[in-house]
Amino acid sequence: MIPKLPKILLYLLIALFALNMAQSYFTELIFDEAYYWYYAQNMAWGYFDHPPMVALMIKMSSVFFNGELGVRFMSCILSVATFLVLWLLIENPKKERYGVQFFVLVFSMTLINAYGFFTLPDTPFLFFTALFLLLYKRFIAKPSALLALGLGMVMAALMYSKYHAVLVILFTLLSNIKLVWNKYAWLSVAVALLCYTPHFYWLYENDFVSIKYHLYERPNRAYEFADFTLGYFVNLVALFGLTFPWIYKSLYKTKAKDQFTKALLYLTYGVLIFFFISSFNRRIQTQWIIVISIPMAIMAFNYLLENDNAKKWIYRLGLANIAILLFLRIGLVYEPLFPVVYETHGNTRWVGDIKSQIGDMPVVFENSYRSAPMYAFYSGSPTYSLNNIMYRQNQYTIDDSESKVQHQKILYISKYTKSGDITLNWPDGTVFYGNYMENFESFRKLRCYVAEENITLNTDQELTLKVFNPYEANIPLEKIKFGIAYLNDYKQVMETLPLPMTPINKEALTIKAQDTTKFTFKLPKPKMENPGFFKISISENGLYMGINGDNIKLE
Structure with missing residues (x-):
């Protein structure tokens, strides 16, 4: 059931959906999206780097559209759905008069804005975090078997989106430890585990390759304060842009006056502290902390409803954020407007350049799980990423893509060779060389x-x-x-x-x-x-x- 919305907010969300659809259509894929599109070509209960929700979204999108929209359509839907769920999570009676301020607050958050059309694991992660909080709020008000069933299914969906979902569930539980004596809470856990069983089985069948890689095999480097810990704080600012002082002030001013607000605080502070500690061990990526955008949006909006100064400045700075973000979104399509060469620039050109010279010949990329699916998406030709000891494992390590290029004439593309049969210029200026191999044969699965x-x-x-x-x-x-x-x-x-x-x-x-x-x-x-x-x-x-x-x- 669609919640009743102020007319202006309804019009803004319709405009948002239209904007994201247009952006999706005109913007070339980024490399991660191409990689997840590659996931979706062989649906499974798990993949090397992530659980399967992002692949399912792309598969569903491809039912309705081809091309880039066939990758991003579900992201456009989930983006608007996230706004709707956030609106439902706010109970302040004043909210009806401030639909525009609500939209500006949420739309100005940088990664919520970007994931309105990019299809990445964080896109469903944000939506299911909001939905989880909505069901949890209703569950603590009046527990029931039906709510437990829904909560369990959403927890599973969270975990199917991203492994970081365990933090959302854990910190919510810690905020209300009495749940361990609630029979309906245990029912929701049982439902979640039952729904997640196929992924557990996939991990078992694949020798827990994802867990082993992320926890034990992944390379790191020596601690650098500027890049690790200071970089973490820079990411906290980048997450909200110009509104960050008021967003974090709202966090500081929010008190745990009820069990749900306590959950929001535990979730936010828990994630912040967890990744702050982690920053002394590795570089923290901005998207790892994106989940705090959901509870922070709720707390910040409630705060601005009660504080005229915050209302004024979040609105003004939010509009400035949006102006910058919209300018950059145009630049994603129209390259001269973007300050740097970005991943959405020139992919059809370099793919077309290769395709025009080799036709439908398979292409093997050395150490590039990014370029291989991008070429496959825009060319329709078989590709493979040949990973060597100087690189990292990925989906090409465990799937059957190697078999599709065996004993064929292929073009082997590497950035490590100094010459080749063909020379390729990437949009960022990098030069690659391609060499023909008459009878390619590899044994990377030994x-x-x-x-x-x-x-x-x-x-x-x-x-x-x-x-x-x-x-x-x-x-x-x-x-x-x-x-x-x-x-x-x-x-x-x-x-x-x-x-x-x-x-x-x-x-x-x-x-x-x-x-x-x-x-x-x-x-x-x-x-x-x-x-x-x-x-x-x-x-x-x-x-x-x-x-x-x-x-x-x-x-």
């Missing part, structure tokens, strides 16, 4: 496991390597070479070396299909001092070393 634990570097200990071949064919040993990468304590690859291997079965000439082959080796001495980790890698047919093993801690 998996390496070191049997021993508690391994030290300066030792002559003979170690055992297990190599699992998931392919349907045997792989001749003559086609592969083993290597080792030494990493620092931040899991950055610092040095690579060839690694002599001896098959335990001296007569082995192949790595058998669907089977594990064992080798022995000794750790070579690196040039770097005190490596923190090592990783076993395989190079096939002269390609650069792949990502075949996990990071292994050196004692």
